[in-house]
Amino acid sequence: FVLYEYVYRKNGFAFPATDCGIPGCAVLCEYPYGNNPNPTSRFVHVVGIGFKQKKVQLLSDITGAFRPGILTALMGVSGAGKTTLMDVLSGRKTGGIIEGEIRIGGYLKVQDAYARVSGYCEQTDIHTPHLTVEESLIYSAWLRLPSYIDSETKASFINEVLETIELDEIKDSIVGIAGVNGLSTEQRKRLTIAVELVANPSIMFMDEPTTGLDARAAAIVMRAVKNVVETGRTVVCTIHQPSIHIFEAFDELILMKTGGRIIYSGPLGQNSSRVIQYFQNIPGVPKIKDKYNPATWMLDVTSKSAEAQTSIDFADVYETSTLYKENIELVKQLSSPPPDSKELEFPTRFPQNGWEQFKACLWKQHLSYWRSPSYNLARFFFFSVSSVIFGILFWQRGTKINNQQDLFNALGVMYSALFFFGINSCSSILPFISIQRTVMYREMFAGMYSSWAYSFAQVIIEIPYLLGVALLYVMITYPMIGFYWSAYKVLWSFYTMFCSLLCFTYLGMMIVSLTPNTPVAFIMASSSYSVLNLFSGFYMPR
Incomplete structure (x- = not known):
């Protein structure tokens, strides 16, 4: 995948602009099978006594591009490898066998440097329960922004993030423990985004940011996500069966099938017209009904049972399509280092010294x-x-x-x-x-x-x-x-x-x-x- 790095200059500081390429990424994982033969995306290699070992390929030949200022959705049925792909891109997947290349600005990715310019919003909102919203951001900025940035600039940046994520009205509220006291689920989701955003990342990964939220809360969270995208950052979200309004908030879609193969990678279009047209042009695919959710329709027509009925392998169809060739060319163009560019590196492992x-x-x-x-x-x-x-x-x-x-x-x-x-x-x-x-x-x-x-x-x-x-x-x-x-x-x-x-x-x-x-x-x-x-x-x- 090609990841452009957003350069934030408004407050007088910036990170080097980079891109990242991952042509042909694949993940092979071993798991013990017995009573429960289904691997999960977060599985860690465990040798169980009395169990046989079996190798399962979770991702296969993943090639594509993420670009700045574009909100990309990772979709697919359960077990398709959405979270696995995101974990591989963010560097969180360390188990199993990972093949392929990850390039930043045309250079091979170095995880320590990459972690400094990327943010990861987990599905579970984990925060210190005794801090306020503003204190949580102050703490994150204190430790994650470079040491040469003065306190006034940090304070200005924190206030801007609070406004961007629409948390300024509750900045003095105690976070609390989820399900017990403090912030609501929707407010916690936005705080999770803000805590990562205050580190001034170029790329943000979000694992199902609307899961567990009602329609109103999900809309508020997605509005905050769109505000982040409008700052020029690259944002990638895994999403599972979103509503029409949530789905159409995205700019591009990467749709995956069971087995970790891509069956669509490209723009959504106005009212999802591009993706609907792509699938309807495939012979044997039923037309979408009026006012029907495009996300639900795509998951239905590309499901494993639908493939068996129509004898269509949507991954093979995609790999022979013009869209696939365009994506390959895009990756080739963006995987080469720009002229006079330098590899992303930092002099120290952490933004702050040990005393700070x-x-x-x-x-x-x-x-x-x-x-x-x-x-x-x-x-x-x-x-x-x-x-x-x-x-x-x-x-x-x-x-x-x-x-x-x-x-x-x-x-x-x-x-x-x-x-x-x-x-x-x-x-x-x-x-x-x-x-x-x-x-x-x-x-x-x-x-x-x-x-x-x-x-x-x-x-x-x-x-x-x-x-x-x-x-x-x-x-x-x-x-x-x-x-x-x-x-x-x-x-x-x-x-x-x-x-x-x-x-x-x-x-x-x-x-x-x-x-x-x-x-x-x-x-x-x-x-x-x-x-x-x-x-x-x-x-x-x-």
Whole structure:
């Protein structure tokens, strides 16, 4: 595919203009077959015990062009390879065998550089729930725009994006959790587009932007998409059975059949006239009814059952058509580097240096923690109540140390408190970090920051809160239990509780990073408590 890069000069900065060519792209994937023999576009190569391996070709000889200022639709029945093709073009498909060429400006694509000038809007809208709409854009622009752009230019660009995507009226609204609170589904879709657009990409890929929306919401989202196209960017959307109004908002169409082959690639025309004329000129294809949805009609007449009835292979028909030859010539023209052009490259892997990445991540973590009373306020309340209960249960036990048994009782009090509050800290952070992990995956793939910058910010932000709850525990329990009063011993008691809470909290973070989902994380955490208890040194063998 040939991808032109949009050069944005209004705010005084631009990326090199490029194009990308992919003649004859093909994807071959292995999957285990048994009870469920149907491969999916997002399948990862897994060797299953007791399953045979079978190779399936998901894409076959894909050749075409995407151009700037043109909204292109990728359509096809389920399993046709729409999302697979988009993942290959964006660099997200890494499993299986990928053949063919991807060229940018006539040069072979380098993924690190390509990721800096392209945006990918996933079908699932993944955002930090505790930020506002404007803060989400500020954060994305902070990490994805080049470091030489000053803050005033960034602010101006963010405001322009808010207006383009029609989010300026709700810019101070909290994003929230999907299906629970915050923005509506349609507003989240537009925010997903805005978060990518604020990075000033030349090319934007959108995976079914209208899925799950009613007619009104879908129209609003498509209006925002058209606004993006009008800025001169190249926009490609996968779409599944759109309405007439949504379908006719596109400029060009790439229609695919099962097996990953193209059966049409070209302009839609006024009221879809070009694509309708193309298929109606094929002998045996029924005419479209008046006021019938052209998208639905095309999917019906080119379905697998329709091909079997008419004995027509629409992919073969397309490959012998004049339209196919025109597309081949277009790809040949645009796949050669323009005169005096240079290959797209950047001096650094990330737009910002490590310190800026850390500051941005810490800023986001600070807002997320400060606006999470269900996590932070709840644990302060829990520590307050639990500390009072501990003080009542072990009232003045520290003043009654007259023999070895009394000493072990006092030791048991400290051990019980450390382990009890530690388990609570570990268990509390598991669901909180799990929510942020999905956001982190999206942001890291977009090349916003390194894992070290994010992890260090996540570790640092916990320290002031754990200092607070550790201090709260010592202030309540130390006088109630009646331990010996001296600054040295009080500080050691505080230090011990603080370090224990740090260890348990960071254990929870590590468990979340090692497990696929929250339920598994809780199971693994429960097992680790027993191991820590056994090796804590409190239970000594006789």
